[in-house]
Amino acid sequence: MNKTLIASLLVTATSLCSFSSIAALTPFQKDVLKVMKMEHRNAADKERDDNRVPYQALAFFGLEKDMKVIEFAPGNGWYSKILAPLLKDDGELHLAYKKEWLEGMNDTLAIDVMSKAKKLPIELDWNPEARSYKLGTIDFGMADADMMLSIREYHNFNLEDKTKLNKATFDALKPGGTYVIVDHSRRHMMPETDEMRRREDPIDVILEVQAAGFVLEKSSKMFYRPDDELRYEVGRKSVTGNTDRFTLVFKKPK
Template identity: 75%
Template sequence: MKNKKILIGLASLGLFSSFASLANLTPLQEKVWAAMKMEHRTEVDTARDRNRQPIQALEFIGLKDDMKVIEFAPGNGWYTKILAPVLKDNGELHLAYSEKWLADFDDLLKVDEISKAKKLPIELSWNRTESRYQLGDLSFGISDADMVLNIREYHNFNQEDKAKLNKATFDSLKPGGTYVIIDHSRRHMAPETHELRRREDAVKVILEVQAAGFILEKSSDMFYRPDDELGYEVGRKSVTGNTDRFTLVFKKPINIES
């Protein structure tokens, strides 16, 4: 009966597109679905479920409920509200953000299902002149993480800080650990403009992350949106909530040459 209710709910939300996928819901997907239905999620949160597809996305990237996960720059906690309950019993969730902005999570961290998530303060500020994040000295203080999530935030850094972020991520992961980047798509080789500042060229991202020592394991087109022309700022009415996004999954090599 429990699985039947879950499947009916998923179908009604349009989160799965075929009977085959409905019939093969994994244990991880069941946990994600249960977290999505919890009371701490607001109507604003649930309104984004169809577009962000957390059930498919978290399964694809290889999330397991016993992982030590660093969520980098969690924003308003949309993913935190799903990740924390999934990882609560067997894993760990570390929220890497400015200490000032982490204070905004105090009320959320009082919720029982979220309470085991841990604050991980880092030197991060907002450069109003460049409309970008700015990193100070960066170390996560962790060297055995299973996964680092960078969801729709990679575009917010200049080249120097991207290199710094990728190195710190590499150092924080155990051998074989996973680095996930999801971001808004920019047409390949399109110039840097204010209109495109919140979009990334996936080819460039791959090269930058590989330069830090990672291996590209897989990518997904689950967020392909054919009606996004890739030329407009992601907040414009014509594309907001329906941007084309790439999903890249990198691995830290198991055998690292010294």
């Protein structure tokens, strides 16, 4: 690695973590920082880096560069733009999304570092009245995936569809595979309201995922936000970009 690139990575790392922790970064985390500096990520992508700390999050998830990974509902591809280059040489990235919405990612997927990502069309639609997603018959078409990532998407489904999603994920992962859920926190036992529609009670999530056969392996406080009062819709200006989020890592038993 040349000195210019090393200096650039150190500048990036300094903006994302304390100086004392830079020396403790793993080789994997340094690879993530390198991808974060790549030109295919635009200014809007990079503006979210401090809030989402992907070099820290992906390491906690247990991601490795030779894994077969499903990214569920990738949206505009913020995480995809980091995952695809990391998995390009030795792993696989499968983007599980509605066919028409995957087509909207064509320009991004045409970029060289993104070109190995695979489209994985699923039956998924948006219900504007309920303001939630609706799953059809869901089958990810594999049983040997190492990891499923569901990042800020679980809240978009009702209980019936969450149950379908969790079962399909269990079936798609190999024994020992990892199921990661990150979502906006709701206070435990707070009732479902329109204001809370994009928040999840982590206790409910744990119970729902365990019911599908998974075992909770670990959780993280990396996205704890003490000034999020857990009572406002996440789209409100006062909390957008600063929501408290839980991070849960489940394992499919071997």
